[in-house]
Amino acid sequence: AVVSTQSTGYTSNSRIIEIQMSMSSRAIELLNLPEDQPSFILDVGCGSGLSGEAITEEGHFWVGMDISPSMLEIAVEREVEGDVILSDIGEGVPFRAGTFDGVVSISVLQWLCNADKVSHNPFKRLRKFFTMLYSSMRQGGRAVFQLYPESPKQMELITEQATRCGFTGGVVVDYPNSTKAKKIFLCLFAGVPVLGAQLPRALGTEGEDTVQYSNERQTGKKRKRGEISKKEWIQNKKQRRRVQGKEVTMDSKYTGRKRKPKF
Numbered sequence: 001a002v003v004s005t006q007s008t009g010y011t012s013n014s015r016i017i018e019i020q021m022s023m024s025s026r027a028i029e030l031l032n033l034p035e036d037q038p039s040f041i042l043d044v045g046c047g048s049g050l051s052g053e054a055i056t057e058e059g060h061f062w063v064g065m066d067i068s069p070s071m072l073e074i075a076v077e078r079e080v081e082g083d084v085i086l087s088d089i090g091e092g093v094p095f096r097a098g099t100f101d102g103v104v105s106i107s108v109l110q111w112l113c114n115a116d117k118v119s120h121n122p123f124k125r126l127r128k129f130f131t132m133l134y135s136s137m138r139q140g141g142r143a144v145f146q147l148y149p150e151s152p153k154q155m156e157l158i159t160e161q162a163t164r165c166g167f168t169g170g171v172v173v174d175y176p177n178s179t180k181a182k183k184i185f186l187c188l189f190a191g192v193p194v195l196g197a198q199l200p201r202a203l204g205t206e207g208e209d210t211v212q213y214s215n216e217r218q219t220g221k222k223r224k225r226g227e228i229s230k231k232e233w234i235q236n237k238k239q240r241r242r243v244q245g246k247e248v249t250m251d252s253k254y255t256g257r258k259r260k261p262k263f
Helices: 005-012 014-031 050-057 069-077 109-113 122-136 152-164 230-243
Strands: 040-044 061-066 083-086 100-106 137-147 167-174 183-190 210-213
Touching: 014 050, 014 100, 014 137, 014 183, 040 050, 040 122, 050 061, 050 100, 061 069, 069 083, 109 122, 109 137, 109 152, 122 137, 122 152, 152 167, 152 183
Parallel strands: 040 061, 040 100, 061 083, 100 137
Antiparallel strands: 137 183, 167 183, 167 210
């Protein structure tokens, strides 16, 4: 079989290997697996098996799935410890219920938001993936996805679909103030977490970089804003956006006022 030069270049670039191994080790750390026993891990988008090597080094067993035949060929040639499967994650996760103790994925999940074919529907592909993934995990297990969302809207789409399929959890952002070192991890809990529902502490901050959510849906059209007034709520939201470096309109005496209808 002919292996693509792009795949070969990816796995022979020392800088890429270093970054991939670092993110994989961090994802495994966020899984918070028991230290006294090996676990069975699913590597979603395993590629050439670099993240699988990190799993092996931690003393765990793993199975990887990827859509690229050339990347999997490299994994086989490198004689990785785990088994690898050619599979499109948008078509689901073909494993029996309760198979995996944990799930890791590096730089893959955002691709499900793209419609690469006419038949691809991002909503349906995400829903099918998360539904079957939830089923394949043991109750209380964690799934950690390192990803590069194109926008907040894309991240919202991903977390919303995960929530609808039963997952809880949230987002952990390592080094949020660094352009190069910043990494986003989506940490999901399948059912009630055995070791507690608290999200792990992120690196490089004072802990204000974790956003937690649950699968409880909001009822009614209006969301509760606590005891603060509408004006205070708007001002707080605008301040958060300013901190994020986004352009925000100036406050005025009309901020938060209900506009009169025009005829």
